[in-house]
Amino acid sequence: MTLELENVGRNINKQWIVENICLTVADNECLALVGPSGCGKSTTLRLIAGLDPVSAGSIHIRGRDITSLSPSERSVGMVFQSYALLPHLTVFENLELGLRVRGVPKPERRFKIKGILDLVQLWNRADNRPAELSGGQRQRVALARALLRDPEVYLLDEPMSNLDAQLREDIRPELRRLVLEQRKPTIYVTHDQHEAMAMAQRIAVLHEGRIEQIDTPYNLYHNPESLFVARFIGRPQINCLKGDSGSIRAVRPESIRFSDEGLSGKLQSREWLGNSQLLFLETQQGVIRMMTSPDQGIPAQIRLTWRAEDEILFDADTGLRSRR
Amino acid sequence: MPLLILLIPSLLFLVAVFALPLFRYTWLSFHADSVMTGLVAIPNQGANWQRFIHDTRYLQDLFQTLRFSVVSVTAEIVLGLVIALILHQPMRKRALIRSSALIPWALPTTVMALGWRWIFNTPYGPIDRLTQSWLGQSLNALGEPSIAWITTVYADIWKTTPFVALILLAGLQTIPSDLYEAAKLEGAGSWICLRRITIPLLLPYLGLALMFRLAQAFGVFDLVQVMTGGGPASSTESIALYAYWNALRFLDFGYSATIMIGSFVILSSLILITWLVVTTARNRSQQSLAR
């Protein structure tokens, strides 16, 4: 494994911000870190980059222990949420700064920067300042800076959260082309689960500084290990119903069907989503979300059911998956 | 840890310039150190403090300094608010007007103190000529004890109002304009807007200007030293000037130090009281706004 985190933790004032993080990321693999804000996903990234000191555990890149190395000795390429471009320097100068302090001679600097800017199709904007670029172009400059280092590991911290929704969708294939083709381990931090599923082969869900589950997008959705993951992954959110003997039954909205028998309910409201519709149905178990095809009619007597295999059981006390 | 190292030089300088003198004064205030002792410090069992408590000239100077501070700072705040409101209006050549308004603040106090001596000169200055021709008598603005202190107050107002106005202008610019629009929709006039919106929201800035100006005015020195020399009949003498005379004219360092440490204690308690009053007023106005 190329990037390995073993029981990594960060402690500030006797409080663990992140704790017991164990991750391995292979070459050519993109791992997404997701979780609600404050869950420690950015902190984890900063620990890998060396921007914050590690309080416990160790980090290895290709077997080399980098736990106590400075950021510049770690060979990581990082893209920041705000892109972190210097406003008073041109695109070219922004890219040149790192090369210059690393002692790369001038002709070589120019050659490398030209190559990278051609790759991200921004050579014609080399003499512009960041303020003169669009959001998408700035993001590509930030990416170019990371690529320029030819690092062992790529770290992307919410690289698209400052772009509007349409642009994000357009940029995803571009980002995959540029980063994933480098065949280096990549960690992608985002709060947007759609983005995580689109970009990553595996996703780690963080909750209060700990990893709840690391798995493929498919498994996270269909086999969540905890109630937290089940609720966090998937929109509209999973339905949680009270089961017998202190258990919680969770059912995805698209698994709910109308039927002749089962839980009776009343239509509260509906949302049209174009290719589907979302129904909010009031039952004695609380409001149930149901996702169905847009031309589905509403029966006069509403009764809800679902297949037993679509139901996921959790322990109400621990929030963990309980197998039948 | 390396972060702290960067701070240490500055802090050392600050301690050397602010804290050491206070310790030195406290120590000196319990010693006789004057021409009488050959400028050598000799313990004198609190004689300086005995003298300080019964010093009627100090008492007079304290009264005069407080009178100067309160009157000039009050006037500066009122006038500063008016000027801030004027400068807040949209206007052409804003930069030029602001610069002109700032000039009095930027000039060295002693330069204008000299100018004022000529402007208020009796009988040749323009002000005295005006009163001579209008009132038929000389104003004697710098020679008459009951008037001279007002003349110094005027000079102080002229110099420091721009500073107050700028602070208040910064405050005005933080007030969102939709508050005024909402009030106008409710039918409030400009007076109500000023009383109910501008002044309450400006209170933190008024408090800041008040505290800084009171502290500075309490230490008034340059202006009176050059403009009146403390006269006539010590009627414009300030505490700082008295301490200065004691040190450099009467060469009594021990007593000068006593005056300064005593004044420091008085000023600190005044600032503390002002601060308490300002914060309670601010809290009350915030409560009334919340309601």
Place this chain on the structure above:
Amino acid sequence: MKATRFLILALLVWSLAPLTWQLYTSFCIDQALVTPFASLNQRWTLDHYQSVLNSNPPFIRYLLNSLFVGGLSTFLTLLLAIPSSYSLSKMGRRSSLVIKFFLIGCALFPYVLLFLALLEIARYLQLGNSLIALAVPYAALSQPLAILLLTNAFSDLPAELEDAARVEGLSVVQRFRWILLPLISPAIASTAILVFLFSWNEYPIALTWISDSGKLTLPVAMARIAGSSIHSVPYGPYAAATVIGSIPLILLVMVFQKPIVSGLTTGAVKG
């Protein structure tokens, strides 16, 4: 609109009339000052300027002294305050708050009261009559304002800029050179100009430290001219000195109005 215009005019008259009167006085012959309404064949003169400029030492000397002390103390202040502000901006909330309160306390302190102790220090270290030494207390007295202003500027910078530079391998010195100093340069300009104004105008310390007439700063020189006699009326030369002494500052305020205003007001808005 008309009322506003009138008020602006009143404001300008209030601010500028005293100076204008000095300007007028400085060009009048003594006779015209004493009897302004008498008709004189000759009213205007440059004599006052000549006598001020040719006095011994020449008036220009004082301006140069003030310029030297102002420049040196500004440089010293920034040299001390920039690293301090950087570390203060990186500190935890609670410890930085304690230091900020201490700084505000120092800024509130009427520094006139310090002159005696500073004079003692100057005598003890034999620093009297040295313009270079005078810059040291000025730099120290300017620390509170400078640190508070610059700390605000450092805290306003996005932290990611420095993080990115660390990943790129820039050392602290390189980060200052390439990132921090260029980006806080507006705040540095504001601080520098305010410190310069303070040093240029400072009176009590210069009064007690400097006695050598060739080394006087402008404020002390002005006061000395005034102190030379209270009853005689060399008001023409006084006025000429006032005008010459004011011109550099008027230019300074005109040119640097923006950084002065922003320096004074960011302190107020954020403090």
